[in-house]
Amino acid sequence: MITIYVYILDTLADWELGYVTSELNSARFFKKDAQSISLKTVSCSKEPIRTMGGLTIMPDCLIDNMVVNETSALLLPGANTWSDTKHETIIERASEFLSAGAVVGAICGATAALANVGLLDNRPHTSNGSGFLEMVSPCYKGQNFYIDDSSVADNNLITAGSTGGLLWAKQIIEHLSVFQSNTLEAWYKYFSTGKPEHFFALMQTLPSNNEN
Known part of the structure; x- marks a missing residue:
């Protein structure tokens, strides 16, 4: 089983997670032999968070409860509150995920949080356009690895700008x-x-439509 941890924080940008969480949770287009998915929301406290769209989400678990291995993944959504120091712990765990070969997906403001600790200095990545990371992350030194695209996959690190949720x-x-x-x-x-x-x-590719 693959465990997908979705980090939730106040002002979470609802639209950025919509495509990926709905497909991974519903499994409606999964192939026959796909591993099952367990999707869990994780936060730095047990308090509910309020998204940018005004929705209230309760965390399923805390950061300390996360299991880091190759069969886990961490999704970091955009938000206006990434500069709060209480989120430093999840970024430390993101580094552990990457080292373990697990997937880390960061979009919009979450890319700035990764840039702040040097995780984008030596890996191809993207964000909210050229110059954004320099503006919000004084410690950023990954200009030579920046790719101007809506989403960039570098092995197990997948980054995107705020409009790149689909890719x-x-x-x-x-x-x-x-x-x-x-x-x-x-x-x-x-x-x-x-x-x-x-x-x-799409419908014709599904296993149920290919059986005789």
């Missing part, structure tokens, strides 16, 4: 290998274009 989800799903490759491509084409032919192509 970010695709790259995370691809790394976890829970979709067939043709399912993932059809899924991405459908949600990125809205064209109905891609929806029908």
Whole structure:
């Protein structure tokens, strides 16, 4: 089983997580032999958080309860509150995840938190446009590894800007290998274009539609 930890914090940017959490939790497009997923919200306290969209989320577990290994993943959403020092602990754990070969996905403001501790200094990555990380992270030294794209996958580190949630989800799903490759491509084409032919192509890739 793959355990997906989703870090929650006040002002969490709801839209950035929508594609990836809904697909990983529902498993509606998973391939037959995909590993099962356990999705857990994690926080630095047991207090509920309030998202940017006004939703209240209760954490399933605390940072100390996380298990770090190759069958776990950590998703760090954007938020306006990443500069609060109480979030330093989860960034320390993110470093442990990367060292263990586990997936770390960071989007928008979470990329700044990684940049602050040097985790982006020597790995290809992206964020909210050229110059953003320099502006918000005085310690950032990864300019030579910055790629101007909506989402960038560098092995088990997957970073994205605030508008890159769809491609970010695709790259995370691809790394976890829970979709067939043709399912993932059809899924991405459908949600990125809205064209109905891609929806029908997506349906045809599912295991139940390929059985005689």
